[in-house]
Amino acid sequence: MASSLHPDLSTTTPEEVVDLVGAASVAAGPWAATSRADRARALGAVADALDAEADPLVGLARTETQLPAVRLRGELKRTTFQLRLFGEVLTEGSYLDVRIDHADPDWPMGAPRPDLRSRLEPLGPVVVFAASNFPFAFSVAGGDTASALAAGCPVLLKVHPGHPQLSVATGQVVTEALRAAGAPDGVFALLVGDEAGRAALVDLRVKGGAFTGSLTGGRALFDLATGRPDPVPFFGELGSVNPVFVTRTADARRAATIADGFLGSVTMGAGQFCTKPGVLLVPEGSTIPGELAAAQPPAAAPMLNDRIRDGYLATLDDLRRHADVSLLAEAENDQTADDAPGLTLLQTDVAALLADLNGMFRECFGPTGLVVTYRDDADLLALAEAIDGQLTATIQGEEGDEVVPELLRRLARRAGRVLWNAWPTGVSVTHAQSHGGPYPATTAPASTSVGTAAIGRFLRPVAYQGFPQSLLPDELTDRPRADLPRRVDGQV
């Protein structure tokens, strides 16, 4: 491990990209053919190796991200949990969507049904672009890597420049653990430098891409992937405002609690979460704005790096200068901690917001939120209809609220996840989780990048027609098996 504390940070050259993609391409067949049990063991080995190296990795992460150790240790735990969870997904096997249709001469379609059997198979090598704000969970060994490797796809991991040393160190741990577990050479590699990432994404041997980051960066990569002579799937998670709708009843009953929860969520991680609640809708006359203005926000925390802080301050400045936006509260910066910006809360009303959605309803990546007053339920419904794709949308309400059913229906059409009396930050890794949404939340609305269903992004169906048992993939044979859910002649 000593070497990983002084890692090689040199930019990957064009020639190296060609070689690494070539190695990934060669590894694709053997890795796809590796049994699910062996792939699960390899993911577990990566998790174990990361846990064993927790101290030096967290140490590196602290120096590069300014994040506190307790947060980083928690995130690493989440990361290794995620790797092991995808191992369980492999073992359970239903992700393969195995379907077996035996030949049927009387198939009512009007022609005999041949023997047809299908399962999902890996796309091939993919490029994963790491994010800055979760140096473990959405970076080198994060959810995209875990789900792509689980699916059977080699991964070319484009390092995020926000934590390069941690990335290279993590990459060494991953590579060594995979090798020791018997994975083929080339199944995982790091790419350093934007140009290396782009070159890999347009290499014809690469079959897909995944990204978590900014709207601009993600859209540029999506355009590259879809503009190839042979377009490939690109799963970009770009950005989200994550509006919160407080009903009049909830406001009357729980204003202080809601203000408190909003403050905690909007400042969590210095506001640098893609699920940060950026807009809070409260009824006219609500005491919530007053509560927020009077509250003592959590201590200002340093942002991930200067580039992100500068970008945040520029967008915030833009919003503050908006003619219809006024200042609600401004906490002091923390002068002791690298000029960590304090919480800034802005306010406007829903009529102004609807009149300039593009100008005001936008992601501002940092410790800020826009509090919007509305007059009546129709305002809430109008805004829910007007907004574009979101990762999350939240209702703070009461069960009898008349507006809620229709508001919920509208928000479910806009967001990948809807929440009730909860806060969107903190994305649990579970079976039912959905972290996605229509554009611009993602470039692929039918997918999630968190939770066990994330593996589906890296798979495609292949049907086998008329093959003898001896030539079929193991999962598709008639051999009775209790260990794998299958749909046989239409019945699960």
Place this chain on the structure above:
Amino acid sequence: MASSLHPDLSTTTPEEVVDLVGAASVAAGPWAATSRADRARALGAVADALDAEADPLVGLARTETQLPAVRLRGELKRTTFQLRLFGEVLTEGSYLDVRIDHADPDWPMGAPRPDLRSRLEPLGPVVVFAASNFPFAFSVAGGDTASALAAGCPVLLKVHPGHPQLSVATGQVVTEALRAAGAPDGVFALLVGDEAGRAALVDLRVKGGAFTGSLTGGRALFDLATGRPDPVPFFGELGSVNPVFVTRTADARRAATIADGFLGSVTMGAGQFCTKPGVLLVPEGSTIPGELAAAQPPAAAPMLNDRIRDGYLATLDDLRRHADVSLLAEAENDQTADDAPGLTLLQTDVAALLADLNGMFRECFGPTGLVVTYRDDADLLALAEAIDGQLTATIQGEEGDEVVPELLRRLARRAGRVLWNAWPTGVSVTHAQSHGGPYPATTAPASTSVGTAAIGRFLRPVAYQGFPQSLLPDELTDRPRADLPRRVDGQV
């Protein structure tokens, strides 16, 4: 029905497109909220209405497509079967991928798991571009329409100009049946004219597209869909060569049978199937070329229309002029039937083919095939590695053939369906069917446009966090139910 025999064929104006998309957008909520049972009933009603109007519809189809009545009646049967099959998919419900994770304070991720429940929900209004070669099964009421309506998406159907009267007549039957079944107004509408189709596809209220047709046309629409300010999914099925690999042993044992099967498949529907086997690999010294040259091919059949015939003859001419391609057999044109082109078989060898894949390994939509001789198994493997995405790839082999396992693995990476001692034409509508493949077979390698899994193209996951039972969609509540497969706390 009388009126549908003199349908309105006028081009949809830009203003009409705006109105139709608007109506589809208004219908999206109510149609998504329509129960699965009611949507299944509506699909069944459409199938019943089409069956009831079979005579006039087949009559119209005959005048516009030159296809024989028996084929058209079979295709209509397949079409109504497909509509009813998607009704069964709705009733069975597993397509919803319901996942319920109860709150778990001890979730090993390191943070408590909230109550999270997810299911797949419809994308919203979609534009479906009809194909020319299946005037029923891939047209107005075809597989894309059936699966999108089943998913809960309103459909704007761009009419194929190859059979406009049939399209408008079919559209009337569909619209009236849906209305009578209680579906919301606007859930289905026809668009006439290329510009109308394009305008709808880039309308921000449209959330996806599906297409079956040419590489050029499909790619242009894919570029439109992905180039929108807010890109949307586009499922284009563009084209395929569908190579057939005959092993040396199979050639030695069954040359005559294979030649016969190939002739039947390559001339079926006058070669106008996207799964037509366009390239046949045979070992040097095979008697198959001789059998093919000597055989009496089926009578030449008229092509769908003059545009397709002219396109076919131009591509064929191009291939025939290729320096490394020679003529193997040329049947006479049928001068009595609108100059129906006879079967033309060309030949080359694998070295020449590999030297100019772009020039020779290409779809030629009509009654022609390229017979390619190879020297050894390595040639087969090299070609399987070199080709691009295919809808199908076929092995004619024997179980003990040494080359088969590796050949199969390579072909499965290139094609959506692999076949063994069968012919790719005739795509059965079943649970396990996969009609798709990497580009250029499709623009969406992770999907199928035929079979029950086709519904998945029009769905996206939505997670509900922390909602009380009274506000959850019915399928996500804790109410015990035997009628719907669900994954609860990770267990199906």
